[in-house]
Amino acid sequence: MSILGINQIRWKKTVIVYGVFVAFCMMVAYVYNLFGHGVHSNSMDYMFVYPLIGGSIFYGILGILTNHKVVRFSYYRIGYNLYNAGLATLTVRSFYQGVLEIAGASSTYLTTFMMIGGLLMVIGCLTMIIALLFKEE
Amino acid sequence: MLTFIKKPYRFAILYTFLLIGALSYVLLDTFVITKTIATVDESQLATQKETETGEITITTTTYEDDHIKISIQTMREYDTTFYVADIQVSDISYLKTALANDSYGRNIKETTSAMAEDKKAIFAINGDYYGFRNSGFVVRNGVVYRDTSNSAEALVIDENGDFRVIDEDSSNVNDLFEENVWQVFSFGPTLIIDSQIVVNASSEVAQSMTSNPRTAIGQIDELHYIVIVSDGRTDESEGLTLLELAEQFEKYGCSIAYNLDGGGSSTMYFNGEIINNPSNGRSEKEREVSDIVYIGY
Numbered sequence: 001m002s003i004l005g006i007n008q009i010r011w012k013k014t015v016i017v018y019g020v021f022v023a024f025c026m027m028v029a030y031v032y033n034l035f036g037h038g039v040h041s042n043s044m045d046y047m048f049v050y051p052l053i054g055g056s057i058f059y060g061i062l063g064i065l066t067n068h069k070v071v072r073f074s075y076y077r078i079g080y081n082l083y084n085a086g087l088a089t090l091t092v093r094s095f096y097q098g099v100l101e102i103a104g105a106s107s108t109y110l111t112t113f114m115m116i117g118g119l120l121m122v123i124g125c126l127t128m129i130i131a132l133l134f135k136e137e
Numbered sequence: 138m139l140t141f142i143k144k145p146y147r148f149a150i151l152y153t154f155l156l157i158g159a160l161s162y163v164l165l166d167t168f169v170i171t172k173t174i175a176t177v178d179e180s181q182l183a184t185q186k187e188t189e190t191g192e193i194t195i196t197t198t199t200y201e202d203d204h205i206k207i208s209i210q211t212m213r214e215y216d217t218t219f220y221v222a223d224i225q226v227s228d229i230s231y232l233k234t235a236l237a238n239d240s241y242g243r244n245i246k247e248t249t250s251a252m253a254e255d256k257k258a259i260f261a262i263n264g265d266y267y268g269f270r271n272s273g274f275v276v277r278n279g280v281v282y283r284d285t286s287n288s289a290e291a292l293v294i295d296e297n298g299d300f301r302v303i304d305e306d307s308s309n310v311n312d313l314f315e316e317n318v319w320q321v322f323s324f325g326p327t328l329i330i331d332s333q334i335v336v337n338a339s340s341e342v343a344q345s346m347t348s349n350p351r352t353a354i355g356q357i358d359e360l361h362y363i364v365i366v367s368d369g370r371t372d373e374s375e376g377l378t379l380l381e382l383a384e385q386f387e388k389y390g391c392s393i394a395y396n397l398d399g400g401g402s403s404t405m406y407f408n409g410e411i412i413n414n415p416s417n418g419r420s421e422k423e424r425e426v427s428d429i430v431y432i433g434y
Binding site for chain 2: 077081084085088089092095096099100103104105106107108109113
């Protein structure tokens with residue numbers, strides 16, 4: 001199989017894994033809401049949006065735009081891992097915010113999660129762009 | 138480092154464990170780990186005018202002495218049982234608050250009845266559960282414990298025993314302190330202002346859209362108050378919406394009323410007994426809270 005073919009499979013795998021993660025987030029929110037006595041939190045209800053938009057849709061579009069070509073694979077892998085870690089952090093933050101909202105509590109850790117998640121996503125995204133667009137000297 | 142980050146599964150697995158660990162820690166820190174910031178200094182507290190009670194008359198639903206008069210009615214409306222306490226005191230110093238373990242901080246909890254027994258309270262209800270949040274004014278028995286705004290309406294009880302509602306964002310707790318404010322609660326929402334109901338059918342605490350156990354306090358007249366605690370989340374009692382709760386305060390002639398912490402926290406204690414049926418929807422058990430409002434010497 002060609003490298004392009006392998007990349008296509010990897011891309012598809014990422015989109016599907018994120019799709020599973022979207023379903024998992026929806027299920028967690030549903031189960032949590034069963035015990036919430038009617039108290040709802042948008043952060044909990046819509047936490048699936050992070051893996052949906054930032055994961056499945058993002059990688060789907062990226063794959064189409066780049067035609068699944070990765071110029072500098074090692075850089076791409078670093079960016080890919082950092083971006084995914086950032087996205088996971090923001091999703092967990094959304095869950096935590098939902099728990100706080102439903103309980104009527106508050107915490108200063110939300111900002112920490114936001115900063116770490118956002119920073120990892122930005123660094124990861126930039127690294128992936130470099131890997132996809134710029135050839136090695 | 139970079140070589141490690143490049144690895145397809147190793148990094149993902151490690152980061153997943155890291156994230157689970159971080160989430161577990163913050164959840165424990167938020168809901169379990171006790172942090173004491175200050176202890177109640179009894180010498181700081183204002184002293185009440187009289188400790189002699191005179192002749193005391195007690196029944197299962199009433200208490201009366203020279204300074205305190207309390208009567209409790211059990212009501213049934215909206216498929217809900219609720220308890221209305223009519224309270225009259227001769228001085229506001231008989232309406233007090235207590236913090237769990239006599240300490241201010243996070244996750245410091247005791248049941249309402251345990252705190253009430255400790256303070257020899259005649260009557261007590263749960264407070265605003267300040268310890269669940271990092272912000273919101275906390276002034277108890279004339280002592281300022283927290284001055285950060287929760288961007289909410291707070292209930293102020295002044296040294297004359299009069300209630301008023303303030304916007305925390307546009308208020309300074311130190312200014313309130315100079316006005317000799319006796320208590321400040323930060324929960325809400327306000328149910329009645331100037332004898333007018335200010336909640337509607339869609340008003341709820343946070344995003345809750347259902348009936349719930351409730352605790353709320355209102356003022357009828359000078360040193361004359363109404364406290365309502367409702368059961369809820371059980372087969373026998375559905376619970377009250379905020380509008381239904383406000384309608385009850387209106388019926389009793391309150392000019393102002395304010396919602397306190399509810400749900401599983403809602404507890405009414407009177408003469409050594411828990412009057413209501415505290416329930417969190419899963420079990421009928423009294424929940425530990427961070428503070429109470431009580432009537433006593």
